[in-house]
Amino acid sequence: MDGKKLEYKGMEALKELERLTTKAGEVQEEILRKILAQNWDTEYLKKYIGDSSISSKRVFQFKKCVPVTTYKDIRPYILRIANGEGSNLITAHPITEMLCSSGTSAGEPKLMPSIAEDLDRRTFLYNLVMPIINQYVPGLGEGKAMYLYFVKAEMSTPCGLPARTVLTSYYKSHHFKHRPRDPFYDSTSPDAAILCYDSDQSMYCQLLAGLIHRHRVLRLGAVFASALLRAISFLERHWHYFCYDIRNGDLNNYITDSDCRSAMLNLIGPPNPDLADEIENICCQTPSWKGIICRLWPNAKYIEAVVTGSMSQYVPALKYYSDEKLPLICPMYASSECYFGVNMNPLCDPVEVSFTLLPNMGYFEFIPLGENGSLLMYFEEEDEEEDVPRSKLVDLAHVRVGCYYELVITTFSGLYRYRIGDVLQVTGFHNNAPQFRFICRRNVVLSIDNDKTNEEDLHRSITAAAKSLLEPRHALLVEYTSYADTSSVPGHYVIYWEINNKIHPNAPPISGEVVKECCIAVEEGLDYVYRRCRTNDRSVGPLEIRVVKSGTFEKLMDLFIAQGGASINQYKTPRCVKSKVALKLLNANVSGCYFSPRDPAWNA
Template sequence: MEYGKKLEYKGEEALKEIEKLTSKADEVQNMILKEILTQNVETEYMKRYMKGSKDVSEFKRCIPVITYKNIYPYIRRISNGEDSSLITGRPIIEMLCSSGTSGGDPKLMPSIEEDLDRRTFLYNLITPIMNQYVHGLDEGKAMFLYFVKVEMSTPCGLPARTVLTSYYKSKHFKCRTRDPYNDFTSPDQAILCIDSNQSMYCQLLAGLVHRHQVMRLGAVFASAFLRAISFLERKWIQLSNDIRSGHLDLMITDPGCRSSMMSILSTPNPSLADEIEEICSRSSWKGILCQLWPKAKYIEAVVTGSMAQYIPSLEYYSEGKLPLVCTMYASSECYFGVNLKPLSHPDDVAFTLLPNMGYFEFIPLGENGTLFMDIDEEKEVPMDKLVDLVDVRVGCYYELVITTFAGLYRYRIGDVLQVTGFHNRAPQFRFICRRNVVLSIDIDKTNEEDLHKSITKAKKLLEPYNALLLEYTSYADASTVPGHYVLYWEIQHVYSAIPLDANVLEDCCIAVEEQLDYVYRRCRAYDKSVGPLEIRVVEPGTFEALMDLCISQGSSINQYKTPRCIKSNAALKLLNSHVTASFFSPRDPIWIP
């Protein structure tokens, strides 16, 4: 029996399909793995380990658990023009850009035509799920702020782009069902504009024009939605002037944006402009979202994992009146599942993994979560230690491992999850973190090793001035928009107590940024979704005081190590109380698309 093959499930039919899939999760998983093996049995990669076998037990016995470095040689060969049959039995149509690597290049994930079908299948489940909890969504519009990112090409000409850019440019998005639930305020041409400022301007303008019809607000990530609010704070006068006059600001030069906005700004609307000006000119923007869009029922955005740091800001701008909704769990490598209780508090969000999206296995990380940060990405994982989807245990922590139709086999995603329960036979997971990631503002993900390498490079700039970096830690500061990385440095002056010239510390800032990965540098230099890195110099003895604080809160003096990223409010307060000077990166890091 085939499951989840039809794309456009609607209403009760979609909910029944979820029940069918989750009730027979083990059967569906077994079917998916058999399909993958049958489709890809003749590939070079599979022949290397399976010798032509399609047997499931042989797969589990012979296929190793891998990381990106293991599959990269095959991806590089395909990117250079060799046939897709190196890893998959279907043509690879594009490479999806995932997180950067320590070498500075983005990870490229193979994608086949059928992957777009699977993603669309998952998207089409969201509205039926939401309709169970929020009524009347078909009576208005959705102001979802979506953006594409700059594209590249592999040497052989395959598109290399983010998974969302791929989806927004696909026929599945452009030709999506024209029903009331897909009635967005943003024109497709504005979404597809690669100039993020022009795209943002037009999408916000369209949202303001339709302010009394907007039922839903959102963006993919919480960080992007807050950037939109910050943009609105700077541009609301121009936006209201456009509405008053019925003419689009001349700063919008993109032909697609201008043409798509002509029908939206068809006539002058002074009364609407007056409403917007009255609201936006108030001294406080607390609750501004409810005031500008009074019919909005919720905000849809990712607020789990590193995005949780933006929850207080979102609650401030909505005055806590709009639920924060996370609808699905997905990555560049694979789309995984949905949130069947979308109105849950962000702390309680759990995603039900749908067994038809790929083949899922799990590396056990213990029952209390204390082990997961010690799992070395480079350490070989015994093949017989992996747990199947239906065999995970409630309360336990796992690292997700996937096998896909597009050529990833027992691939470690790097996500740490905790099982919170089951829906029928399908487990539900709480996203804990990305393994080893210590800093993240937007889609950037910096791990401890890359941070250490960057600081090691930068601290050499202190040596000519007889200064040494004694200790450091970091913090992802989301209190401003865009957020930025903060480094706390305790510096020892060998022969003199004279403070270093500001230019030296600014050079250190840019030296750190230049060593961070491709995605960070893209977020800084192109997307502008991450602000300039900051170094805060602290007084001598600050890190001893930090150790004393941690020990007083239960850390062992014998096992204490300086935390490389600060999460504790008390620790941040201590560090900030000892700051003597602050320096920012003076320019964008070099970024080449």
């Protein structure tokens, strides 16, 4: 794929988007033919499609014979390549790097093969975002963007291939370094601050740059909502240092990275006591930080971050810090394995976000999971390790509105019929390309007995409990995670909550009785199988909420980042903790334990 052909801008990008989505089915079949033509002579594919030189026969053999896979199926090939064998085990093009998944869902990072042209595809999707948003939010070229981006120090495989996160790969690429320098891409942060491996120094410099340009910032955000909220917490702790630097035209000695120091000293300029006073007055003379984003960046028009799936629980906090004055834009759907699609309606409510899948990103197939309520039956009956019949797969052009599917991908870089693990629901079509709502990760569940609680159900019940019982008492649920405690009989769900009850100066602390009511509210929000196990079968014990100290989930983030998986950009709090080290950290920071005081209501 020629990278130059993919780097469309403005109206040209939108025209290409219309062409691709209008011919979605044709584009998909052409993508599959190209993948097979390029890779048919690899060791992996030759096991299934033979030595055929006829394109149509390869496609037929692929659909008939190539199995649906999970990471455990491709891991032996990836390890062989990482140890020095040729890329042609799985792909005809040289594998240039291994991309590390966050590792927070399955418990350890996965290595995903990547070839040079994958960067072209990612860049194509990035270059669609601004033209789409610009249709709805005018004037964005008249100011700056304050986006908080972070890299993570990379590792190497035994044979010397770099192993790094997908975002680190992009930020270190020529695509990012030579990105358009027109007004739409004018960032507050110098590249040196983004490319600094020390996340705290990077955070400090990027926030300082954003404050220096505070009146010119028209949009702000981070890749994930969690990273933006971490930045606000960092700012709340260190704002007086930022004011000192701006007032004196100097940079804190804490910044030791030479490239960062040089870039930031050029940016700070001469002493600016007036700007320092403005920021100080905003940060120190308010009873709470409600609306702090709008006060510090008064001309901002929106916040951009991923707020779907597990990130949706941060929406109340983002609305609180923006005083509900700024729309939350969730621009794209992507993963380490493949980039998938864009949000064509960026100003929609976060709960309504759907992504239009771009048919040129890879070849997409779907495992049907059912319609509406039948999704639960899938989680009860489907075993992730069971083989999925190839005849069961549906291609992109034939998915149905309202139905649930698990996404399966085939890529140029050597993933064939690979189960991503994402559960999606079709919400409509843009031209002939389907639009999907992200539901949950299928392999993130709590289970003690017959109960199987998926991520969506857990999130929905916790969010409802926090909204009805914490928010009226001027408290916010900062973060949560869970695990199934089977150390006693019967086992029970443990939910770790970090609560911010300082958002109103006169609000009393949240009492233990209120947390106990939250326990029962969460239980009553879970599905009928869980409630039956609790009340009739007695095979599941009362749900427990362990309230943890402020800052605990930042420590958890630091732990996972230090273990070599996620970066700040990529990190997602695991909704079901399996790591013994992570559990030890959480339990060491517990300030109170509370159990559900009664059985949840249940009707057969």
